[in-house]
Amino acid sequence: MFRFAQQSQVIKSRISNQFVSASTRNSFNHSIRFNSAVSLERQDSSTGSNANIISGSSKASVAADRVRHMRNQLNASNPTSSNLKEKYNKKNSNINSSQINIDSPWYNQVCAFDDCVSSTLNMSQTPRRKNMGQSTSHPDANANPLFWDSIAKSMKLYHDLVENSVPELNPTRTSKLVHLLHNGLRANRNQLTRMNKKPDYDSQSFHKEMTNYLCQSLREISQDVLGGKVSLNEYGAMHLITAFKELLLFEEAVNIWKAAISAESTTYTSTIFLNPRVVGVILPMLYDNGVPFEEIKALYEKSASMIDFFHPNLSVGMIRASLAAGENEMALILFQRLCEEATENRYGYLIETHLSFIGECRDLNVAQSFFDKALNNEMPYKIDLQVSYVKSFLRNIWSETGDFQKVYNIWYKSSAHYGRNVNHGISSSLNDTFFDIFFEKYADNKMEGFQVLQNIIQTYNSIKPIDEPFFNIILTKCTVWRDRAIINYIDSAYDLYHIPKTIVAYRILLKIMGSIDDVTNEEILSRWTTLILKSDDIGQRFIANADWAALRDATITWTQHQLDKNTRSRASTPVSLASSSTDLFGMNHELDLSHPALQAANASGAFDEIAHDEQNTGEHAGSANENSDLERRVELYLKIVKRYSIYCRDSRQLSRLTSGTAIKYSVLEKHLKSFGNLDASDINIPELHNLINNSA
Numbered sequence: 001m002f003r004f005a006q007q008s009q010v011i012k013s014r015i016s017n018q019f020v021s022a023s024t025r026n027s028f029n030h031s032i033r034f035n036s037a038v039s040l041e042r043q044d045s046s047t048g049s050n051a052n053i054i055s056g057s058s059k060a061s062v063a064a065d066r067v068r069h070m071r072n073q074l075n076a077s078n079p080t081s082s083n084l085k086e087k088y089n090k091k092n093s094n095i096n097s098s099q100i101n102i103d104s105p106w107y108n109q110v111c112a113f114d115d116c117v118s119s120t121l122n123m124s125q126t127p128r129r130k131n132m133g134q135s136t137s138h139p140d141a142n143a144n145p146l147f148w149d150s151i152a153k154s155m156k157l158y159h160d161l162v163e164n165s166v167p168e169l170n171p172t173r174t175s176k177l178v179h180l181l182h183n184g185l186r187a188n189r190n191q192l193t194r195m196n197k198k199p200d201y202d203s204q205s206f207h208k209e210m211t212n213y214l215c216q217s218l219r220e221i222s223q224d225v226l227g228g229k230v231s232l233n234e235y236g237a238m239h240l241i242t243a244f245k246e247l248l249l250f251e252e253a254v255n256i257w258k259a260a261i262s263a264e265s266t267t268y269t270s271t272i273f274l275n276p277r278v279v280g281v282i283l284p285m286l287y288d289n290g291v292p293f294e295e296i297k298a299l300y301e302k303s304a305s306m307i308d309f310f311h312p313n314l315s316v317g318m319i320r321a322s323l324a325a326g327e328n329e330m331a332l333i334l335f336q337r338l339c340e341e342a343t344e345n346r347y348g349y350l351i352e353t354h355l356s357f358i359g360e361c362r363d364l365n366v367a368q369s370f371f372d373k374a375l376n377n378e379m380p381y382k383i384d385l386q387v388s389y390v391k392s393f394l395r396n397i398w399s400e401t402g403d404f405q406k407v408y409n410i411w412y413k414s415s416a417h418y419g420r421n422v423n424h425g426i427s428s429s430l431n432d433t434f435f436d437i438f439f440e441k442y443a444d445n446k447m448e449g450f451q452v453l454q455n456i457i458q459t460y461n462s463i464k465p466i467d468e469p470f471f472n473i474i475l476t477k478c479t480v481w482r483d484r485a486i487i488n489y490i491d492s493a494y495d496l497y498h499i500p501k502t503i504v505a506y507r508i509l510l511k512i513m514g515s516i517d518d519v520t521n522e523e524i525l526s527r528w529t530t531l532i533l534k535s536d537d538i539g540q541r542f543i544a545n546a547d548w549a550a551l552r553d554a555t556i557t558w559t560q561h562q563l564d565k566n567t568r569s570r571a572s573t574p575v576s577l578a579s580s581s582t583d584l585f586g587m588n589h590e591l592d593l594s595h596p597a598l599q600a601a602n603a604s605g606a607f608d609e610i611a612h613d614e615q616n617t618g619e620h621a622g623s624a625n626e627n628s629d630l631e632r633r634v635e636l637y638l639k640i641v642k643r644y645s646i647y648c649r650d651s652r653q654l655s656r657l658t659s660g661t662a663i664k665y666s667v668l669e670k671h672l673k674s675f676g677n678l679d680a681s682d683i684n685i686p687e688l689h690n691l692i693n694n695s696a
Helices: 002-013 017-025 057-076 079-090 107-124 147-163 171-193 206-226 234-246 250-260 267-273 276-288 293-304 312-325 328-340 344-360 364-375 387-401 404-418 424-441 446-463 468-481 484-496 503-515 521-537 545-570 577-584 596-603 610-615 628-647 651-664 666-674
Strands: 031-034 038-041
Touching: 107 147, 107 171, 147 171, 147 206, 171 206, 171 234, 206 234, 206 250, 234 250, 234 267, 234 276, 250 267, 250 276, 267 276, 276 293, 276 312, 293 312, 312 328, 312 344, 328 344, 344 364, 344 387, 364 387, 364 404, 387 404, 387 424, 404 424, 404 446, 424 446, 424 468, 446 468, 446 484, 468 484, 468 503, 484 503, 503 521, 503 545, 521 545, 521 628, 545 628, 545 651, 545 666, 628 651, 628 666, 651 666
Parallel strands: none
Antiparallel strands: 031 038
């Protein structure tokens, strides 16, 4: 799964050379109107790139009224007016969908497959909104208590039917199964984002297992499609590519699509994967994977020529690819056409595209206008301001302008928009990105930064009551300042704002001891004891991996960092405290943890060990004997491990804490020789009630 995140990181950090030239060409020194629903005007470039937008509010109001009038006419019109589109959409989906040869020896299995897939799919599909002002709903696995069981049964029946080459397993049936698996991914992450807390890292997380199972099932079906064992219709192909996209398997999605349209593929499969529904999904991914924009345009035109109407899915994909390439004018023209073609069952595309302009358009004036209109509810359709797009907007502002005040303004407006009752996952996701930028801004200006931070805390509390994740985020990121007094201030703020600490806060407080060079072993041991008492108090039966990881960061990671810093210093390599702290704690600012698939995997504990695996796989030079403080810190870690090993889950966990950790941290390796004879009697264990002593 971490490989998926790496791919995401590369894609998100990629800024194409085409963007610069495209932005220069499309200077927008003229007014832009699209569907008359949004009116934008750019000042001449001589006035400066950061000039304010001149809002044609009266024009926008008239335009919005026109769109509403158009919508009302469409709603009142005879639905048969779009027969051409509906016939095309349904042409393949209903062919032989219910025909089963009663004499087939697989009749019962096919009927069972239909019943299992179709009924579950109907209950898990996203409900259609009845009007433009209704908010988005999500697939709800809880609507069917046997939802996950039905998915497992469906896959078992699928395996049987494929293995025996049952002809009734036609494109419609296979596509419905892919759709069901895709809905499973959405329902799974929707449940995770609404949890009050993350599932424990050490538990056999159902959500983690389900994500892996769904991914493996989709891979099996994709291989069967490419191998000619089964076929999909355009709906199934669209859901297949979209599912891999949401799993962050961008490269794999592109490879599947390329293989499907290759010369080795059947004509039917090639045609299906060139369908506008599918191409609309793949276009932005192709551009992110290095396909030139001219080839993207050619593919768009080829797919568009397959139908005789303007396909919204295809246009949305082309708009997003255009935004990524900096071809903003083309994106706006397509959006105007999309608005003009809008019907009641197509307005979701308008919302998706509106959000794309906020988060993906590098022309900040254009993005700002779309943001303001969404925030002020000026559009005739209801926009759920998804936090991932706001986060992307914040990063774009910071990377393009370096103006923290602009970043702050968008963060403040968004926080106020979400309000007091917003789900903690949304506010935490927004705050995580905001404080990434904040601590980057003030990394080398601790005094001014701390004053600004105090004001931000007070401001945020006036918007909504501060919750624990807010301080957890600050506490984790303030290590860039490596200041004990600031850490203590944030620690005391929990009580000041009457916020009970969960075990997450206790873990962070121990972990960040590794950012303080003059911390004593007694302080670390005290933090550890407090953490263990909290673990016992909440009913943990053994010491969790996350608890041990916090101890490791406070001791072994700090020691290895100091040793490596000394080695680099001797080699006359300058070391930045800010960058060192960032490396130490594995804080990657390019990885977008707001993405639903990443949130689901991260919350399930899939990335528990990853940050440290990546940053410590290299060779570490030097000797721990150069400093007695280093020796004592390593010794403290081993003493605690030895004394508390009786509360390990099993022998494998203990092995990971000793020999497993030594593989990643060379500073620990030589000390393991004396681990068996190490005297840890001076490490006291408090009275515990729930942790199980495995030595008893």
